[in-house]
């Protein structure tokens with residue numbers, strides 16, 4: 166071994182023993198784990214290391230803008246009846262024949278869930294007709310209008326504030342079948358059913374109509390005014406005076422409104438030529 170070879174061998178030994186890189190340009194490259202070493206002569210060059218492409222972060226999905234909170238106007242202003250009433254050209258004129266027709270009616274989806282059609286009841290020559298919204302659960306069970314808790318209150322109003330018997334008046338609803346879960350009837354359901362009520366009123370021709378609550382007042386009168394503006398006003402339907410007052414179900418929830426209903430019923434009494442306050446005792450008329 167010549168001197169140069171001996172020196173190189175010594176240097177290599179020292180590097181491996183002490184772990185230091187020796188600044189020797191003549192030193193052959195040392196193998197180092199994890200580092201790319203220069204390929205030996207003739208060997209295929211190592212492929213260039215490619216950095217994994219940086220995937221741009223997926224943008225977080227944009228949340229839809231929250232719906233604007235309803236304003237006091239939009240929350241409280243009732244919509245006017247928007248669906249044109251589907252008038253029926255040839256409804257029977259008499260209440261009995263009309264009842265037979267309505268008993269099998271399937272003009273709107275409400276027929277699907279009904280137990281009974283609630284046509285209406287009372288004196289066919291009544292001087293006053295009370296109009297509500299639609300049957301509830303008890304009415305659907307029995308086929309009679311206003312027989313639940315609200316109906317009992319209506320009977321008290323008729324007897325105690327008017328001095329009339331319930332049999333002396335006529336009671337009906339805008340819709341004859343119960344909406345599911347006691348929701349308000351939809352505009353198309355009202356449009357399908359309203360001709361029946363109109364025909365009932367034409368057949369009875371009362372002196373006064375009492376609209377019980379917003380749904381009845383709006384659909385009978387074709388208005389969207391709030392009840393606060395309809396109460397106390399001179400209203401009419403086909404030449405018949407209409408008095409708008411609170412629905413008895415509302416009075417059960419808001420008993421303080423009974424005083425206003427009392428005032429409304431006094432107006433009804435005046436229109437009928439009855440005393441504002443009926444004489445004490447049982448209703449006999």
Ligand code: SF4
Pocket residue numbers: 267270271272273274275276282340341342354357358
């Ligand atoms: S609610 Fe009126 S229109 Fe609808 S199915 Fe009953 S009776 Fe017919």
